Amino acid sequence: MPSATKKVSLVRRSGGRYTATNARGGQIRFGSGQDAEFxxxxxxxxxxxxxxxxxxxxxxxxxxxxxxxxxxxxxxxxxxxxxxxxxxxxxxxxxxxxxxxxxxxxxxxxxxxxxxxxxxxxxxxxxxxxxxxxxxxxxxxxxxx
CATH class of the missing domain: 3.30.300.20 (K homology (KH) domain)
Known part of the structure; x- marks a missing residue:
């Protein structure tokens, strides 16, 4: 089976809060647990x-x-x-x-x-x-x- 590289990039939004973006443009926000974000x-x-x-x-x-x-x-x-x-x-x-x-x-x-x-x-x-x-x-x- 051929291998496929998966990749996401992360950008800091503010202290302890980040956005991950995949190759298709999908995004998910997450953080350090200071609020409701995962x-x-x-x-x-x-x-x-x-x-x-x-x-x-x-x-x-x-x-x-x-x-x-x-x-x-x-x-x-x-x-x-x-x-x-x-x-x-x-x-x-x-x-x-x-x-x-x-x-x-x-x-x-x-x-x-x-x-x-x-x-x-x-x-x-x-x-x-x-x-x-x-x-x-x-x-x-x-x-x-």
Missing amino acids: TPVELLLAAIGGCSSIDVDTVTSRRGEPTQFTVSVSGTKRSDEEGRASLGDIAVDFRLSFPDTEEGREAAGLVNRVVTMSRDKNCTVSRTVEAPTPVAFSIAGEPLD
């Missing part, structure tokens, strides 16, 4: 849930339109003995309902398999978080030591 950790949780939600919705809604499609994603912020922060115990909980019709029952019957496939194979975001993925930092194109 924090980076909340965006990560949303990305994990969103990635799998798209996988599940794409397959199940071909069979029947859900009457409920709610996904809750949580994680515990922690620090190690050296003070390095990370997120652990990430949990993704799907709550889906479908009409009591032949199509709805068919869609409901796919949920377990599709959620499992998303977790184990298809969701790029959660698979990246689970894998040891190097993150390289640089300043003005010069790598940090």
Whole structure:
């Protein structure tokens, strides 16, 4: 499978507030938690849930339109003995309902398999978080030591 580079750019709007822009021109505002805007950790949780939600919705809604499609994603912020922060115990909980019709029952019957496939194979975001993925930092194109 060919690789595709994904990229977003960030611009500071004010202290602790930023706008991320993707290659298609879409934008999302976020911040440090001083107001209602999402924090980076909340965006990560949303990305994990969103990635799998798209996988599940794409397959199940071909069979029947859900009457409920709610996904809750949580994680515990922690620090190690050296003070390095990370997120652990990430949990993704799907709550889906479908009409009591032949199509709805068919869609409901796919949920377990599709959620499992998303977790184990298809969701790029959660698979990246689970894998040891190097993150390289640089300043003005010069790598940090």
